[in-house]
Amino acid sequence: MTFRYSDGSTPVGLDVGTSRIVAAWPSETGYIYRSELNSFVTLPGSKFTENVLRKENVPHTVRGAEIFVQGNESERFADLLGGEIRRPMHKGFLNPNEPESHTMIQELIANLVGPAKHARQKLFYSVPAAPPGAADTLTFHDATLKNMLSDLGYDARGVSEGLAVVYSELEGANYTGIGVSLGGGLCNVCMSYLAVPVISFSVPKAGDYIDSSAATVTNELANRVRLIKENSFEFGGLQQEKAHQVITVYYDDLIATLVGAMKDVFTQTKSLPRLGRPIPLVLSGGSAMPPGFKNRFEEALRSAEFPVPISEVRLAENPLTATAKGALIAALSEL
Amino acid sequence: MKVPSRALAEWVEWRAGRIDSPVERLGYLRRSAAFWGGRPFRKALMDARAQRLSAFLGFVLLLPAPMITDGASPRNQPVAPADLLPRLWQVESASDHELYSNGLRIEKRFTARTQGARPFQRWRIDTGAREESTEPHGIVFHMTESDSIDYNEDNNKQLRRLSSGQMGFVRGERAYHFVIDRFGRVFRTVPENEPANHAGNSVWADDKYFYVNMNHSFIGVAFDGQTRGSDGKPTATEAQVQSARLLTQLLRTRYRIRAVNCVPHAQISVNPSNMGVGWHVDWASGFPFEAVGLPKNYLTPLPAITLFGFRFDDSYANVASEELQDAISAGETVLRQEATSRNLSTAAYRRILINRYRALPELKRQPDFSAVSARTSNP
Numbered sequence: 001m002t003f004r005y006s007d008g009s010t011p012v013g014l015d016v017g018t019s020r021i022v023a024a025w026p027s028e029t030g031y032i033y034r035s036e037l038n039s040f041v042t043l044p045g046s047k048f049t050e051n052v053l054r055k056e057n058v059p060h061t062v063r064g065a066e067i068f069v070q071g072n073e074s075e076r077f078a079d080l081l082g083g084e085i086r087r088p089m090h091k092g093f094l095n096p097n098e099p100e101s102h103t104m105i106q107e108l109i110a111n112l113v114g115p116a117k118h119a120r121q122k123l124f125y126s127v128p129a130a131p132p133g134a135a136d137t138l139t140f141h142d143a144t145l146k147n148m149l150s151d152l153g154y155d156a157r158g159v160s161e162g163l164a165v166v167y168s169e170l171e172g173a174n175y176t177g178i179g180v181s182l183g184g185g186l187c188n189v190c191m192s193y194l195a196v197p198v199i200s201f202s203v204p205k206a207g208d209y210i211d212s213s214a215a216t217v218t219n220e221l222a223n224r225v226r227l228i229k230e231n232s233f234e235f236g237g238l239q240q241e242k243a244h245q246v247i248t249v250y251y252d253d254l255i256a257t258l259v260g261a262m263k264d265v266f267t268q269t270k271s272l273p274r275l276g277r278p279i280p281l282v283l284s285g286g287s288a289m290p291p292g293f294k295n296r297f298e299e300a301l302r303s304a305e306f307p308v309p310i311s312e313v314r315l316a317e318n319p320l321t322a323t324a325k326g327a328l329i330a331a332l333s334e335l
Numbered sequence: 336m337k338v339p340s341r342a343l344a345e346w347v348e349w350r351a352g353r354i355d356s357p358v359e360r361l362g363y364l365r366r367s368a369a370f371w372g373g374r375p376f377r378k379a380l381m382d383a384r385a386q387r388l389s390a391f392l393g394f395v396l397l398l399p400a401p402m403i404t405d406g407a408s409p410r411n412q413p414v415a416p417a418d419l420l421p422r423l424w425q426v427e428s429a430s431d432h433e434l435y436s437n438g439l440r441i442e443k444r445f446t447a448r449t450q451g452a453r454p455f456q457r458w459r460i461d462t463g464a465r466e467e468s469t470e471p472h473g474i475v476f477h478m479t480e481s482d483s484i485d486y487n488e489d490n491n492k493q494l495r496r497l498s499s500g501q502m503g504f505v506r507g508e509r510a511y512h513f514v515i516d517r518f519g520r521v522f523r524t525v526p527e528n529e530p531a532n533h534a535g536n537s538v539w540a541d542d543k544y545f546y547v548n549m550n551h552s553f554i555g556v557a558f559d560g561q562t563r564g565s566d567g568k569p570t571a572t573e574a575q576v577q578s579a580r581l582l583t584q585l586l587r588t589r590y591r592i593r594a595v596n597c598v599p600h601a602q603i604s605v606n607p608s609n610m611g612v613g614w615h616v617d618w619a620s621g622f623p624f625e626a627v628g629l630p631k632n633y634l635t636p637l638p639a640i641t642l643f644g645f646r647f648d649d650s651y652a653n654v655a656s657e658e659l660q661d662a663i664s665a666g667e668t669v670l671r672q673e674a675t676s677r678n679l680s681t682a683a684y685r686r687i688l689i690n691r692y693r694a695l696p697e698l699k700r701q702p703d704f705s706a707v708s709a710r711t712s713n714p
Contacts, residue, residue: 003358167361171361174351175361193344194347194351194367194368333358
């Protein structure tokens with residue numbers, strides 16, 4: 001099966017996460033990914049700064065008296081300037097308190113995937129599931145992303161983030177199992193039965209919650225906490241550094257909330273299919289990456305007496321790209 | 336989107352397990368999910384039980400053709416484009432042709448002599464009562480399966496000569512109502528208000544009616560060509576497909592024919608002597624539903640199996656398209672489930688259905704034209 005259109009272009013998978021935007025394309029040997037941080041910083045406008053940024057190939061936009069530095073470089077500049085990065089998205093959805101939200105995310109996506117080569121080029125993008133009892137929150141977010149991508153010329157469709165994880169990781173189980181994506185703003189959960197999403201929901205507590213809560217306690221910037229969390233944190237043993245101790249506390253709180261919500265939702269769902277055998281659960285997303293996280297989560301799941309028999313809990317092959325890959329596989333399956 | 340029942344899921348999973356490529360397997364599962372989830376399958380069966388109706392009603396609620404939806408983000412199914420028909424009118428009528436506002440031109444020079452109008456018939460699923468009407472209820476698409484030569488400019492003369500010979504033969508046999516030759520010309524060979532000998536032993540159903548031996552129920556439209564050409568694919572030309580689209584528009588508009596009742600011959604043909612489906616296999620694969628403006632009716636579980644217990648064998652399964660194979664298996668699954676719900680073995684329930692078929696008065700009334708398609712292979 002060829003994964004190319006006649007002009008050589010391919011479908012695209014896009015994970016639009018609170019903290020990162022990841023794009024995926026098929027290649028001859030597998031998949032290709034590109035990612036950008038879903039963030040930006042503003043710098044005071046000046047010809048000198050502008051020239052430096054241009055010389056350094058830093059993606060930026062000049063608007064009025066301000067320069068907007070977007071994507072991966074925003075983190076470096078925020079650290080340099082001792083300020084916080086700004087986020088176009090908050091808790092999984094477009095950030096209602098960020099006036100530049102639409103513009104910035106549009107530019108980030110355009111830089112990442114570029115315009116469509118033709119009107120039939122499929123692009124499947126991830127959309128979060130609504131938190132339990134708040135289905136309406138999704139509509140605006142989904143419609144806005146779809147419009148942005150349609151403006152770029154794509155045949156764009158949303159795919160639930162948890163389902164994308166299932167599509168990426170559970171082919172061996174005929175796409176039956178539970179996908180959990182622990183991102184920056186949300187934890188998305190989806191139970192799929194033979195590729196059909198049976199249960200999808202999100203929990204509005206994830207990596208950003210850990211960063212901001214730990215930052216308050218440690219009197220650090222949230223961005224710094226995030227860097228510590230991503231670069232040196234791991235579960236288990238005696239935590240020497242205060243930041244690590246605090247991060248552990250909030251991670252445990254996150255796991256307890258997530259497992260509690262999963263237990264509640266799965267217990268209350270009346271139309272679960274009769275599975276016949278235990279199903280796998282796969283964890284993905286940046287917040288699932290610290291060493292020891294999987295064991296911690298598995299322990300919590302076991303002690304909560306989760307109502308669905310689980311055959312194994314495992315980490316996605318590449319937790320940062322699993323959602324984009326799953327979205328791409330969904331698009332490819334329609335070729 | 337709803338998940339399939341356990342029995343169906345086992346079958347879907349088994350089929351999925353035979354597909355090596357993860358992407359193709361996902362595509363298959365999503366199409367299956369759209370099919371099973373898009374129809375109120377379980378509800379249909381439950382309703383049927385609640386109303387104490389027979390397996391007929393339980394099955395036929397499935398019949399509106401399924402639409403493939405985006406499994407990624409389930410939404411309400413759109414209205415099938417195929418059901419939005421343009422307004423059509425006759426622009427011109429001459430002694431040798433008719434012209435319609437959608438561009439369709441019907442050649443009349445091979446039309447058989449009229450034998451007088453006959454009513455079209457159908458049977459109510461809930462009561463079994465026979466009804467007559469002046470209008471046909473559906474379209475059966477055929478392939479003439481005639482010997483052919485390569486479709487290219489060098490063979491123009493021979494193609495035209497073969498076409499004329501074919502039309503003369505079809506007219507003599509009153510084999511179809513319309514034949515579309517390889518250049519896309521549409522010939523009326525039998526007036527639409529008279530039966531043509533095209534369907535032979537056959538079974539079909541929609542949500543209210545079933546149709547048996549359908550010469551007296553459906554219009555027959557034949558493509559001149561072969562279902563399996565030298566490359567294993569149908570030989571239908573683009574011109575034929577375009578003409579079929581225009582003709583289908585006209586017939587559906589004129590006679591208010593539902594999209595679910597526009598089906599290839601292979602889906603309706605049965606052999607009562609061995610109670611097998613697929614006696615004729617023209618258009619068993621590759622029928623261009625979408626290009627003809629129809630939903631993919633290959634996906635409909637075969638009424639011959641679910642209503643009357645017909646069986647299928649490997650020779651039919653081998654030539655059937657993947658979707659039609661799914662429909663065959665789905666029909667078997669429905670039959671098994673109905674048997675279980677009646678505390679009967681599948682074999683016992685099948686015997687009841689077969690007896691029901693054999694008791695149909697229609698079978699005693701209508702002659703068997705089942706060999707027509709085979710005969711046309713050597714005009």
